[in-house]
Amino acid sequence: MTARIAFIGLGALGAIYSERIATGLAESADVFAIADGDRADRLAAEGVTINGAPFRPRIERPDASSGPVELLVIATKASGLSPAIDLARPFAGAGTVILSLINGIHSEPILAEAFPEAEVLLSMTAGSDVERSGSVVSYENFGRIAFGRERNEPADAVVSSTDELLARAGVPHEVPADMERVLWWKFMGNVGINPSSALLDAEYGAYQGADSPAREVMRAAQRELLLVANARGVALTEADMNEWQRTVDGLAPAGRTSMLQDMRAARPTEIDIFSGEVARLGREHGIPTPVNDLLLNGIRARERIVGAA
Template sequence: MAPRIVLVGLGALGAGYASRLLDAGCDLRVLVDPGRAARYAERPTIVNGRPYDFPLSTGADGPADLAVVAVKRAALDEAIALLRPCVDERTVILSLLNGIDSEEVLARAFPAATVLLAVSVGIDAVRDGRDVRFTSLGRILVGEPANPGPAADRVATVAALLTGAGIECAVPADMVRELWWKWLINVGVNQVSALSRAPYRVLQDRDNPAREVMVAAQREVIAVANARGVALDEHDIVRWLAVLDGLGPDNYTSMAQDALAGRPTEVDGFGGTVVTLGRELGVPVPVNTVLYGLLKGAEAASPPR
C-alpha cells in the first residue's frame, strides 16, 4: 500500500515538490482550509507551464504516513491546526521551512509523531499568483539530529520515497550542521536580495558589492554558530557560492518575491534571530543589525496588500 502523503503550503516550493510527487503517482493530498479549497477549485496551479489539479483535503481523510510542511514561518501555527487530524504516532513530519526552530515547534505540537530535520537547498522556484516556475528543484537534505551511520528506517524510507519521485535527496552525517548551513544561506541571500529587489544574477556577479554584503552577513552566522557549538566555517560559504552559481539568474529568492509583492517577509527569522542570538552570546553582528533594521523599516513603510 502506497504511503499517504499530505502537504501544507502550495507556494513556490510546495507546488514544485507536489508536482513531482503527483507525477510519480504518489498518494498525495494538499491540506487546505475551506476558503482555499474553494479558490483552488476555481483554477489549477500551473507549474512550469503545466496545469495541476492537486487533490485537496481539509484533513477528514485521517492520519498520513508523511506530512510535508512548506509554509512560511508566520503561517506555521495555521499549518499545525490543519495538520492535527492528519498526524498520529506513525506520522513522519518533514519541515521545509526556513530557519532553525520549526522542527522544535512541530515536535512540541505533535509529541507522538516523528519530526525529522530537513532543508531544501538549491531550489529557485518563483510564484506569481497560481503560476509557479523553476529551473532547479535542488535537493532535500534530511535526517535525525545525527546520522553517524546508516540512516534509521524512517529516514531511509523518506529518502527513498523522495528519490523515487524524482526529488534529489541526501542524508548527511550531521543534520544539525546542515540546518544551520541552510540558515546561513538564507540570512545572506534572502535579506540582501529583498533589500535590493534583485534576481540571483546580481549576487552571482563577483564584482557586485551586494555579493560582499551577503557574504559578510553569512560570516556573522558562522560566528554565532561557533558560539553555539555548531562547527560552520568559511568552507560553508564556498559551498553556498557553488550552489548559487547554478541557480536561474533571472529568478528571485522567496524573500525578494515577498518584498516585491509588498508581503511581510521572514526577516524576523533571519536577521532578527541573528541579532537576538548575537546579543545573547556576546557576538557582534553589525551587518545583520543593519539589514534587519532596514528590512523592518521597509516593511513598516509599505502599505499592506
C-alpha cells in the same frame, strides 16, 4: 498498501514537490493537499500551473480527514506555521513522518512539541530558483531536499524508508551524516542572501561574479552567523560560505529570493527568522551582529515604506 502523503502549503516549493511526488508515485501513493475555507475551494477549482503544465491536486479538508498519513510535508511561510499545525492535527499520528520546508531553524522544535507522537525530522531545501505568481509556478533549477536526524545512522528505519520513498518519486535529495550542520548551512545562506536581496532589490544575478558588491553584503551577514553557529557548537567555516556561493552561481540570474518576491509584492517578509534570529542569538552569546542589526532595521523600514508592515 497505498502510502498517504499530504502537503500543507502549495506555494512555490510546496507546489513543485507535491507535483513531483504525485507524478512519481502515481501508482503507489495518495498525494493530496490539506486546506480549508476559501483556499481549499480555490485550489480545488483552479489548481496551479507549473512551468506551463496544469497541476490540480486532490484536496482534503481537516473536518473530513481520513486519518493520519505516512508523510506530512509543511511548506508554508514562517508566519503560516501555527495555522499549519492546526490544519495538521487530524492527519498526524503515531509514526507520521513530518518534513518542514519552512525557512530558518525554528520550525522543527515547534512541530516536535506539537506532535510528540510523530517523527519530526530536520529538513531543508537548497538550489531551487522556483517562483510563484498567483497560480503560476516556474523554475529553472528544481533544487534538492536534505533531511534526517541531527546525526544520521544507516540503521534508522524512519529515515531509510523516507529516503526510499523520495527516491522512488524521483525527488532529488540527500541524507547527510550531520544534518544539523546542513540545516545551519542553509540558514547561513538565507541569512546572507534573503535580507540583502530584499533591501538592495537584487536578483540572483547581482550576487554572481567575483566583483559583486551585493555578494560582499551577503558574506558580511554570513560571517556574523558563522560566529553564532560556532558558539552553539555548529562547525561552519568560510569554506561553507564558498559552497553557498557556488550554489548561488548556479541559479537563474533573473531569479528572486522569497524575501525579494515578498518585498516587491508589498507583503510582510520573514526578516525576524533571519537577521532577527541572528541578532537574538548574538545577544544570547555576547556576539556583536552589526550587519544583521542593520539588515533587520533596513528591512523593517522598507516594509513600512512599501506598505507591507
